[in-house]
Amino acid sequence: MDACDFLSLEKPVLQGAMGGVARQDLVVAVSEAGGLGTLSYLPPAFFESELRCIEERLEGKTFAANLLMPLISRLHVEACLKSSVQVVTLFYGFDQAIVSALKDAGKLVLFQIGSLEEAELVLSAGADGVIVQGYEAGGHLRGEERLAELLPKVRTCFPDALICGAGGIHNKDTAEVCRSSGADAVCAGTRFLASPEASAHPEFKRRLVTATETIVTDLFGVGWRDLHRVIPNSAVKKWCARDSSDHAFAPMTDAAEKLVSGLSDAVDRAAILMRQSLEQPIYTPSSLTPELEATMIEYVALYAGECVQNIHELQPVPKSVELLS
Numbered sequence: 001m002d003a004c005d006f007l008s009l010e011k012p013v014l015q016g017a018m019g020g021v022a023r024q025d026l027v028v029a030v031s032e033a034g035g036l037g038t039l040s041y042l043p044p045a046f047f048e049s050e051l052r053c054i055e056e057r058l059e060g061k062t063f064a065a066n067l068l069m070p071l072i073s074r075l076h077v078e079a080c081l082k083s084s085v086q087v088v089t090l091f092y093g094f095d096q097a098i099v100s101a102l103k104d105a106g107k108l109v110l111f112q113i114g115s116l117e118e119a120e121l122v123l124s125a126g127a128d129g130v131i132v133q134g135y136e137a138g139g140h141l142r143g144e145e146r147l148a149e150l151l152p153k154v155r156t157c158f159p160d161a162l163i164c165g166a167g168g169i170h171n172k173d174t175a176e177v178c179r180s181s182g183a184d185a186v187c188a189g190t191r192f193l194a195s196p197e198a199s200a201h202p203e204f205k206r207r208l209v210t211a212t213e214t215i216v217t218d219l220f221g222v223g224w225r226d227l228h229r230v231i232p233n234s235a236v237k238k239w240c241a242r243d244s245s246d247h248a249f250a251p252m253t254d255a256a257e258k259l260v261s262g263l264s265d266a267v268d269r270a271a272i273l274m275r276q277s278l279e280q281p282i283y284t285p286s287s288l289t290p291e292l293e294a295t296m297i298e299y300v301a302l303y304a305g306e307c308v309q310n311i312h313e314l315q316p317v318p319k320s321v322e323l324l325s
Helices: 002-007 024-032 043-056 074-082 096-104 116-123 147-157 174-182 202-208 233-237 253-258 266-274 294-298 307-310 318-324
Strands: 013-015 038-039 063-068 087-090 108-113 131-133 160-167 185-188 215-217 228-230 247-249
Touching: 002 160, 002 185, 013 024, 013 038, 013 160, 013 233, 024 038, 024 043, 024 063, 038 043, 038 307, 043 063, 043 074, 063 074, 074 096, 096 108, 108 160, 108 294, 116 131, 116 147, 131 147, 131 307, 131 318, 147 160, 147 174, 174 185
Parallel strands: 013 185, 038 063, 063 087, 087 108, 108 131, 131 160, 160 185, 215 247
Antiparallel strands: 215 228
16 A cells, blocks of 8 residues: 555654653754654643644645553543644554544544554554554564564565554665565654754763663553563663563562552642652653653653664754655
């Protein structure tokens, strides 16, 4: 399938939805460069405000908004339905009512998936396409297979579907490999995170361009306890027991979850975030945004994919879109 025609893009490049740090400047930059910029999860009022700003700035150009299923409220869905956003991506959960509402409103619906079974589920339920996430990706991991294993399986089973590939894509070579493996378009997260336009804290960006490894852990799991890939910081080194692979599990997370049981909405997570420290392993999924103190870099999630070890400088969005296309 021609992704550019289907999604009304100039270049078959999607920007991954990175919670808290993919705001209007990054979204607009990617879409203006011809790709698909994607607004990430934010608190409801902020999310709706960013949608309006992006609409005004892009003047009809295609962009997307992400619904992060473990964290969203009905207000996020309503904001998308009221907005002129053309594409909505969903991740880490399925809700037929939400899919139907988005489709009825004329939105294109893409699911980021981590298994062949999940691809079958969402495509049979009316999704317009899938973003196949490989295990090498940064942030929360939906499956256990690397992109080179999973992508061809999905393509074989769904030869006519819109299929995008995500995980490890950061330059021309990796993008070409992804397309040759069956992807109609590529989706990059870490490469766009390491850009002047991304709304990550400057200290986070410095860690990105000097990182030499990532680790998979469940440490930053209050409110959403699933595995995620991060750059190791002091919290990871202090509280996680590393096994022989790239996993580092936090055995105290169950106790931490009990301490904050019932505190699951955005306001509560924000309150917990501001009390985070190295003294106890109670960590939310929040990353280091510009509003936070630089010192918090040692005990917030520093999401990044394996490819971060090959990224050594911030790169403007237009250059990244061009190289990935």
